[in-house]
Amino acid sequence: xxxxxxxxxxxxxxxxxxxxxxxxxxxxxxxxxxxxxxxxxxxxxxxxxxxxxxxxxxxxxxxxxxxxxxxxxxxxxxxxxxxxxxxxxxxxxxxxxxxxxxxxxxxxxxxxxxxxxxxxxxxxxxxxxxxxxxxxxxxxxxxxxxxxxxxxxxxxxxxxxxxxxxxxxxxxxxxxxxxxxxxxxxxxxxxxxxxxxxxxxxxxxxxxxxxxxxxxxxxxxxxxxxxxxxxxxxxxxxxxxxxxxxxxxxxxxxxxxxxxxxxxxxxxxxxxxxxxxxxxxxxxxxxxxxxxxxx
Numbered sequence: 001x002x003x004x005x006x007x008x009x010x011x012x013x014x015x016x017x018x019x020x021x022x023x024x025x026x027x028x029x030x031x032x033x034x035x036x037x038x039x040x041x042x043x044x045x046x047x048x049x050x051x052x053x054x055x056x057x058x059x060x061x062x063x064x065x066x067x068x069x070x071x072x073x074x075x076x077x078x079x080x081x082x083x084x085x086x087x088x089x090x091x092x093x094x095x096x097x098x099x100x101x102x103x104x105x106x107x108x109x110x111x112x113x114x115x116x117x118x119x120x121x122x123x124x125x126x127x128x129x130x131x132x133x134x135x136x137x138x139x140x141x142x143x144x145x146x147x148x149x150x151x152x153x154x155x156x157x158x159x160x161x162x163x164x165x166x167x168x169x170x171x172x173x174x175x176x177x178x179x180x181x182x183x184x185x186x187x188x189x190x191x192x193x194x195x196x197x198x199x200x201x202x203x204x205x206x207x208x209x210x211x212x213x214x215x216x217x218x219x220x221x222x223x224x225x226x227x228x229x230x231x232x233x234x235x236x237x238x239x240x241x242x243x244x245x246x247x248x249x250x251x252x253x254x255x256x257x258x259x260x261x262x263x264x265x266x267x268x269x270x271x272x273x274x275x276x277x278x279x280x281x282x283x284x285x286x287x288x289x290x291x292x293x294x295x
Contacts, residue, residue, distance in 0.1 A: 001033050001107065003028055003106065003107045004100075004108050005024070006112065007021050007112065008039075008040050008088075010039075012057050012058070014213075015213060018058070022037070022058045023058070025064045035064035039066065039068055039069065040068070041070050042071065047271070054066060093118050097118055100122060113136070113144050113145045114144055116151070116152055124153075125153055128152040128154075129154045130148055130149070130154070132145075132158070134162075135169075146169050150171070150172070154173050155174045156174075156177050160176050185278050186281075189282040195279050195282040195283035196283045199269075201267065205237075205265065206236070206237050207239075208239050210223055214252065220292060221290070223252055236265065239265065241267070242270075242277065243271060244271045249268040
């Protein structure tokens, strides 16, 4: 069975969805599918331009192909981001449609409602699978998602709550598939002391860790609240942040200082390779996910 995974994303990316997408592709391939991942050909950050092997970067087997779809990527200009993102999305979608006129698969799988909505004009709807992670909030987003839900053969929701809300918006065939993990990534990890020594983290501190982006869609991920909680504790606690962006880490460090907390206990390591994340998790006493918005 040929499966095309269609993703309007920059790959590799510092965001978690990149890892989730490539791990899904690897998992589909392990189940016997002939998988091709189609991503946008976009400008990348200087650091990520150094990545030449995406499979190795994400720690997944070389069992699926990756193709890049041309698009008009003006986002590096840094102005009028909504307009530039709309231009990039539209150009990617049109180029993908042209490409899909020449290529055929048994399944077309995507997290992008607009991509599948456009593809439904060319391909059998029973062959379209929409993996939903959120409920669209804007008026345009709700409209596009609602149309997509009614024009695909299957909707995959990552939670039961989300599945119920999507059914209210018009989805007829919905299955729940929770986000998972690859157990082999966490096999044979060193103990906490050895992990800290390898990462040059203090071996005698109580370390609360956070892994991921420090903000999303302009919203806080709750690390500011975590710092406030640490400041309210009588116990000396170190905070280790694994992720970025760096300017957000600097703002959080200023908040840490404003509480009078020791600078030596604020450990911001920045972005790391996905393959290194399990080692950091092994080094923490507590890994916190203080999300302020959970719907």
